[in-house]
Amino acid sequence: MxxxxxxxxxxxxxxxxxxxxxxxxxxxxxxxxRAPEPNTLVPPGVMRYAPSGFPDRIVASPAQDASRGFAVAWRTDAAVDAPVLEIAIAGDSPDLGEPRRIVASTRALRSENGLAHHHRADVDGLEPGVLYAYRVQGDRTWSPWMQLRTAGDASEPLELLYLGDTQNKNASLTSRVVREALRQAPDVRLVLYAGDLVSGGDGEDDNEWGEWFDAAGVLSTSSMTAPAPGNHEYFEEFEDTPRERRVLGAHWPLQFALPGNGIAADGEPATTYWFDYQGVRVAVVDGTSALDLGSAAAQARWLDGVLSDNPPRWSIVLIHQPFHSPRADRDNVELKRHLQPVIERHRVDLVLQGHDHTYGRRGPARSAAATPVYVVSVAGAKQYRLSEQARATMDPVGEDTQLLQRIRIADGRLRYEARTATGRLYDAFELVDEGEGKRLVELREGRIEPRDCGREQTLKGRRDRCWE
Known part of the structure; x- marks a missing residue:
């Protein structure tokens, strides 16, 4: 009224x-x-995500050969030590037979929600393209049985999702993107996250991770999850002193059971890895370590080796920081100097990125070839503004829009679609493999017009952002 x-x-x-x-x-x-929304839905002093004897934060990730295995991480309270994972071939009967049992390794982590035990079980020796049922153990209880299919033959169709930064207000706003993603890609097998899954560093790290898992929902257990670390997965040790440095947060190496085939930087746990999934080689690069810890040259050598011996038909590089930033006053020089030449030389198909909280797509740096295709996207609530250079060199671009990306590979074609949180088509193209190279076909029918930010400032008064 x-x-x-x-x-x-x-x-x-x-x-x-x-x-x-x-x-x-x-x-x-x-x-x-009108007041800004808090980053989490947890009121101060409430232990919404305290660990218990019931398994939670269950997430499956691919083994190096995702057709033969995967690994599962989960969390309980400290009463659970070395629990087991049970796995069997899924069938139509509730009688799954005698399951195989795998003992997990366990590591402890204390947070604002108390002491938790994080568990990891590596499952190997599986058959390609088979639907398995698995569950994980807690304190005198079990998780529900969950179902996950191993990667199949490279000739079979593959549907995967790529999500940019989730980071802020995961339970409140990222969750709607995930629900729409499931509607758009009901047969999703693999989910790629481009870093900054949470914001961190605010005394609510564990609450934020709890809300991230709530938002991810069934994606974490029914498909394989492959995240890249972002700068917000790190924190500043000795901040504002001469000893200031980046340190990987304690949650990252415990909450995901990732392949151990990457490189370590400065004694930190490995944050790079690669795997093959149904005709696609995915290499995950740590942009924060490359830019802030001096590992760019070492990562470039590692990536060159991963891409040199690459029998799959398609290749994807997943990294947090963009090679071509759509935000003003950002230029990731070390990435361009060391890693981009490797990516261009090997004609990687897709380079999937985050960090800049806008949307932008462009092609190779210095050639007329179709690949690599560089994309920056954002799934979460924080929204930045585009630079004029991005508007001149990228097409399409976008502001003030939560997005999801569905990628479908079948019959020598890779179809890419970016859709808004309400399901509207924002960008689409196909890469067609013609044997001696790839051809890019723009798909413009049905796309909405590029979106711009209509606000002069955020609710907190920031003019360099659109929303936060």
Missing amino acids: GVAAFEARRAVALAAGLWLSLALPVEAEQASA
Whole structure:
């Protein structure tokens, strides 16, 4: 009800002697007092995500050969030590037979929610393209049985998802992107996250990870999850002192059971890895380590080896920081100097990135070839503004839009679609493998117009961002 209608109603009520306490409508009364939403839905002092004997934060990730194995990570309280994972071939009967049992390794982590035990079980010796049922053990209890299919033959169709930064307000707003992603890609087998899964560094790290798993939902257990680390997966040790340095957060190496075939930097756990999934080689690069810890040259040598011996038909590089930044005043020189030449030389098909909280796509740096295709996207609530250079060199671009990306590979074609949180088509193209190279076909039918930010500033008064 608008203010004019409210005054008319008040006049009628007064004339009839019925006026008691009609209040000004909430939208009129509070319009000028709209407050920013907190980063989590957990009130201060509430231990919403305290660990218990019931297994939670269950997530499956691919083995190096995803047709033969996968690994599962999960969390319990400290009463559970070295639990087991049970696995069997899924069937139509509730009788799954005698399952295979795998003992997990366990590591402890203390957070604002108390002491937790994080477990990892590596499952090998599986058959390609088979649907398996698995469950994980807690304290005198089990998780539900979950189902996961191993990667099949390279000739079979493959559906996967790519999500940019989730980072902020995961339970509140990222969750709707995930629900739409499941609607758009119901047969998704693999999910790639381009880093900054959470914001971190605010005393709510464990709450944020709890909300990330809530938002990811069934994706974490019914498909294989492959994340890249972002700068927010690190924290600043000795901040604002001469000893300041980046340190990988304690949650990262415990919450994901990733392949151990990457390289380590400065004694930290490996944050690079690669795997093959049904005709696709995926290499995950740590942009933060490359830029801030001096590992760019070492990662380039490692990536060159991974891509040199590459029998799959398709290749994807997943990294947090972009090679071509769509945000103003960002230029990741060390990535361009060391890693980009490797990517261009090997004609990687897709380079999937995050970090800049906008959307932008462009082709190779210095050639007329179709690949690599560089994409930056964002799934979460934080939204930045595009630079003028991005508007001149990328097509399409976008601001103020939560997005998901569905990728489908079949019959020598890779089809890429970016869709908004409400399911509208934002970008689409195909890469067609013609034997001696790839051809890019733009798919413009059905796309909505590129979106721009219509706000002058955020609710916190920041003009360099669109939303936060």
